[in-house]
Amino acid sequence: MSSALSRVPLSVQGAALHAVFALPQPARRLLAGPPIRRDGLELALDAQLLLRMAALTDQSLTSTTAEGARARMEAGRTLLGGPIVGGVDTRNLNLPVTDGTIPARLYEPDDLPAGSPLLVYYHGGGWVIGGLDTHDGVCRYLATHANVRVLSVGYRLAPEYPFPAAADDAYAAFRYAAANAESLGADPSAIAVGGDSAGGNLTAVVCLDAVRRGGPRPVFQLLFYPATDPSVRRRSRDLFGDGFFLTDDDMTWFIDHYCPDVSARTDPRIAVLLADDLRGLPPAYIATAGFDPLRDEGNAFADRLREAGVPVVKRQHDDLIHGFVSFLSLGSRFREAVSEAAGALRTGLALRSRANVVDLFRPTA
Template identity: 65%
Template structure:
């Protein structure tokens, strides 16, 4: 069945997926199967249904070479992202040589989010996270500057970190050109992008600034030095797998000794004091869940104002699934609200 579905044009598959998610709850439950419960949590019906459709369409998250995986991601994004969110003005630009895309909402704003996309430092583009950035621009009422940092294995660690920090510093230096307050620029990202946002906050703070006003960290990778329980609890079957994580790390940072560097495993930084306030979200059914929450706890212990929120019924990547169902948007809406509030409180 999965091989048959994989031959169906993606536009037809996208229409089929939207139709399935529009069915009455009992029918969707029948298609998804019995509820899945792990670690005292029950998987959301929307997430369980997405996983079923993912298997039927044979859309494995990571497959083959990096080039093949990138092509697969480009094909499947339209299935889950949904139609472009409007009204948002979009402009391509460069941040000191780093390609970027600026999203401007209809409402007037002097706040900005510098956003780093997910994809394990190997996958992801400005296009793969286009609708996620559109969503934050519209719902948080901020300008979003999406950064197209260099990817591994062509550009291994710490190239992505260098680009992430450079992009933030460029945005801060050119704040007047963007029409934003330099004191109201946040950093954020999902998964590997959440890692880069946290690392950017760490490095700019330790360098004496300028530093971000706020951190928006969605299910970030935080520590590759320890294998925590969630890595085994959700090793397979919940979108991001343990094998995927190994694949990403091997491409991004093949030198295992370097993986204890706080620029890679930010949780291992000795001192987190003075970092910007943060909203850190994890997904209950995510192998990265425990390391993300450990980082949130360490931020709190360092006196950083932080909200750590576990979306108990969701899977990794939920901010990219805005075109299906309602639960993914609900969780992402909470993040947008936290960003809006965090930057409002940063106003002089």
């Protein structure tokens, strides 16, 4: 079946996928099969249906080469498709980093006034795949639903640029945003950082770097199913390491490319969960997925932040899988999860934004 489908144009496969998700609930349940339950949790129908459809294709996260894996992710973006979120202007930028520049894209919702909050966003993809285009959808969604500008960062990828290149680029991008907030239309006192998976890892690392190095700090961190410690194999990796989108083999492949030196994998700029001191990090919203091999380390990081006195919301979506921010164009369950995070981001930033203070206390007519 997969070899036959591989000969069908991706646009046709994508249209068929969206047609399946538009079917009535009983039909979708019939296609997905009986509910899947594990570890006391039940997988959402939207997630189960996506996994069933993915099993019919040749799509996967990794390949024999980094180039092949990147091509697979681009193909997946075509498959997911969906309408582009409107009401957002974009402009491409180049951000200075050590030995050159990296690409970035600024998302600006229509009618958003100057001096509004800004989210610096780091895409997922195991530090090896992904980029500005693969995460265009979630950046647009967060911009419109959180009412913020979003600066999406195209950090350098492994294995061409192994650790700590991505971490260095992520921190440089935040520093650029803080130093150039006005030219970005943003409030320098209301800059957040966020990301998914490997991007969630970079988000936490940027916050830790900002505290350690002094100078500007993010005021909020938004983490979707972050990688926080590749040095320890936790229970969720054994429970969900096969058949739930991100696999055990994928995780090994990614970290081997990003940090081939095994002894360096306890460095807090990778294993941020192992940092000696997390005090002073910004408030956090951490969303994990119940059927995700990264679940336990993301939850453990939330617990450590709380123990360090950092305000944190730990939100485990019991019925979801890794990667749900990339599935916004499909089932409503994915959108519900990202909408909740957008609300948390909007609230956290509104409390810090000078523009919001003016709006709140402007005399009413």
